[in-house]
Amino acid sequence: MKRRNLLLSAILFPAVMAFAQQYGGMWIPTELNEKEMKDLGMKISAKQIFDPSKPSIKDAVVQFNGGCTAEIISPQGLLLTNHHCGYGQIQKHSSVENDYLSDGFWAKNQNGELPNPGVTVDFIADIKEVTNEVLAGTQNLDAKAAQELISKNLETVKAGFKLESWQKVAIKPMYYGNKYYAYIIETYKDIRLVGAPPQSIGKFGSDTDNWVWPRHTGDFSMFRIYADKDNKPAEYSKDNIPYKPKYFLPVSIKDKQENDFTFVFGFPGRTTEYLPAIAVEKIMTETDPAMISVREVALKTLDEKMRTDAETRIKYASKYASVANYWKKWIGEVEGLKKSDAVSKKKNYEQNLIAKNAQIKPTIDELNRLYTEQAPYNLNKAYYSEVLRNAETLTLANFYYNFVKAVESGKMDAKTAENFKARLAAIYKDYDAVLDAKVTAKLLALYANKTPKQFLPAGFEQYKDENQNLKTIEELSKNSVMTGRGALNGATTYSDLNKVFADQNALVQNLKKDPLMKLFSKLREHYIATTDAKVTSYQQQIDALQKKFMAQQMETDKDRKFFPDANSTLRVTYGQVKGSNPRDAVYYGYQTHIAGIMEKYIPGDYEFDVPKKLIQLYNAKDYGIYKDKTGDVPVNFTATNHTTGGNSGSPALDAYGNLVGLNFDRQWEGTMSDINYDPRFSRNIMVDTKYILFVIDKYADAKWLINEMKIVK
Structure with a gap:
């Protein structure tokens, strides 16, 4: 794919930048590092971010459908x-006649908003330490x-909380169980x-x-919370009314400058910042x-077929993306850990700790022993x-094995x-079966060649040759219940599961005789045993x-x-708007x-096509109030906020608490920040609010939504 990267140029830029920010951090909002935040430029107080007694920014931040983050903006x-957080709901409302994935969707008014049964948003009403x-x-x-x-x-502590009927309490361990915090949660269920x-x-x-950066993605979607007539949570009803929030975020369209303070408020999933050097x-x-090498083989095999067969490309597009996602992330993580010298940094820190407290040495020594002894088993896993x-x-064999x-x-x-049938049908x-026989x-072969003999079932050395494996698997598949008895001609699904x-008993007996099941059972049972x-x-x-x-x-x-490490609870992270210097002579x-x-536009391409109307707006330079000092509309920007999975959809806010962006990704060179945050390389990627409003206003002609918001110019 030939395309030009924006702003990839060799210019004079120091290899190591000086940063006031040292450790990043995903801070519990009741325990913010307020001094460093203000040193970096924050103008509001910690109380304005989180205050259980009166409206504050936390009342505008919700966990969206149990995984992502969202924010209230009106x-x-x-x-x-x-x-990508709303993708499943957009997909469910799509059809051949109304292809909202390809064409987009914009309600003309509140009556046109579409219900999403099962989707929820969670507010955090309060946080209490209960250690x-x-x-x-x-x-x-x-x-x-x-x-x-x-x-x-x-259980006793949970029972002691006095809750309203629409509230629940969840208690979460922090610092590996050294502290515990209770979260009072309010869940709304009518989300359109x-x-x-x-x-x-x-x-x-x-x-x-x-x-990857540079990025040009308008990764946003819009929903609305509905409530009953008393503004309380309720199941979907046509009688429900739009929720009236305690607080909503003003949306800023001011230009951004390098070093501007930002903070991100959301529900990051998981980090491990305090591991010993041996673990890293x-x-x-x-x-x-190991995981990279397996996915590399799978992806290459799929790609060879996808590039030459349109039907396969469509069928495997989502699957390929899913496999590639963490493959790419792990590659960046390894590179980032090496580049930031994470292991040496951890070792030096451990020695400094031991110099201050001799009792830490036996702990480190024991951790070193345990990780070293666990290593061969963990690698096999x-x-x-x-x-x-x-x-x-x-x-499939694993599913059927569990069924038996x-x-x-x-x-x-x-x-x-x-549940079994539904999950099998999805696979x-x-x-x-023909393509996956090659992957398998x-x-x-990779497993047989990479795995020490003690972890291989008896006779498994015969699988070291991938060409012979393909003949074996094709032969076994002809008589396999799982692939449909001779279905290697492409009829690889059952018409009626x-x-x-x-x-069930007949199926169990067939599965026990199934040649592919025998192969898998041998592999699994030896893994369990060893x-x-x-x-x-x-x-x-x-x-x-630990x-x-x-x-x-x-x-x-x-x-x-x-x-504390992230664990899908509400957190604040902060930093500054910054570019990056990921490699020598690259800024x-x-x-x-x-x-x-x-510059990236490729007509008809599934990744880089551009809608006709956006091209027209670009050619006419019809940008309205959304252009910046360059005369163009900013699309994405980066900053040193310490984010991870779960921060998708999190609001990026300025020094005054105004919404300036929408978090959606991290820069590849800094994906090691889940383990070792380094402000030189760690960058989160956000959609600029100027671009979001430009798309809503100019592209979608949905000015009625703009009129709901408080715009800070």
Whole structure:
């Protein structure tokens, strides 16, 4: 694919920049690092961000459908989140006649907004630390007894909260169980689709640009919260009315400057910032490379067919993107850990801690021993899990294997059977047995060649040759229940899974004789016998020691202000608008524009096509109030905010708490920030509010939505 990158130029730029920001951080909003935030330029107070007693910014931030983040941007409950967060709902409302994925969707008024049964948003009404109550009485107990008492204490603490009928409480461990926090949650259940750009805007760049900067993606969609007449949560009803929020975010269209303060408010998923050096080293040199190598083989095999066959390309597009997503992320993570010298940095930090507190040395020594002894088992787990996930023939075998076990143990009730059928149907829908035979043959060869003999079933060395594997799998598939008895001519799905499951006992007997099932069973049972329990046993010891190590770090390093790792709870992260210098003589500017979209434009391409109307607006330079000082409309920008999965859709706010962007990705060179945040390389990527409003106003002609908002000019 030939296209020009925007702002990729060799210019004079220091290889190492000086940053006031050191550790990043995903801060509990009741425990913000307010001093550093103000040193970096914040003009509001921490209380204005989170105050349970009166309206504050937290009342405009919600967890969207259990995974992403969204924010309220009008006094009528208008929600903004990412296009990829709302993608499932946009897809469900789409049809051949109304292809909202390709064409976009914009309600003409509130009556045209579309309901989404099952979609929820969660507000956090309050956060309370409950460490003393949860850990009461556990001080002198062994790990097992302590955990049993903690479980009992958790139920007691939960029961002690006085809640409204529409509230619930969730208690989450922080700092590896050294602290606990209670979250009072209010869930709204009537969420309606308001608007979404076509995927040629919302997914512009798709897989090629994923994790990459420069970026030109309008990754946003819009929903609205509805409530009952008392503004309380309610199931969908035509009588419900738009929710009246306690607080909504003003939307700024002011120009951005490098070093402007920003903060991101949302629900980041998972980070591991406090691992010992040995753990980071194993991730960087063993488990990540193993997982990368498996996906590399799978992706290459799929790509060869997808490039020459349009039907396969369409069938496998979503699947390929899913596999490529973390493959690309792990490659960036390894490169970033090496470039930021993460292992040496961790080792030096550990030695500094030991110099201050000699009791930390036995902890580090024991962690080193445990990780070293766990390593071969963990590496085998990485290979096995990825082979199983990416060879769909083995994925199917795993499903059927679990089905057999459930039937034989008496756990296969009607509901469980329906779930099995639904999940199998989803796999068969886009399953090509001929193509996957090639993937499976290659991945079995990789596994047989990479895995030490102790982890291979007897006789498994025969699978070291991928060409022979393909012949074997094709032969086994001809008589396999799973691939449809001789269905390698392309008829790889059952027309009616209900018939297959009608006689469960007969199916079980057929599966037990199935040649592919025998192959998989041999592989799985040897893995369980040699690896699974070992990984778990070591991990339990590591987790207990990590809790101790975390406590020792916090007790010893008095100069460092600690934040807990992300765990899908509400957090604040902050930084400054900045470009980056990821490699020698390469500098990326902090902002992209519509001109960059046109530089990447490839007519008819599924990733880089551009809607005709957007081209017209570009040619006419019909930008209205949304252009910046360059005369163009800014599309995306980067900053040093410490984000991760779950921050998708999070509001990016300026020094005064105005919405300036919508978080949707990270820069590839800084994806190691889940493990080791480094302000030199870690960049989050956001959609500029100017572009969002430009698309709503000029492209979609949905000015009625603009009129709801408070625009800061």
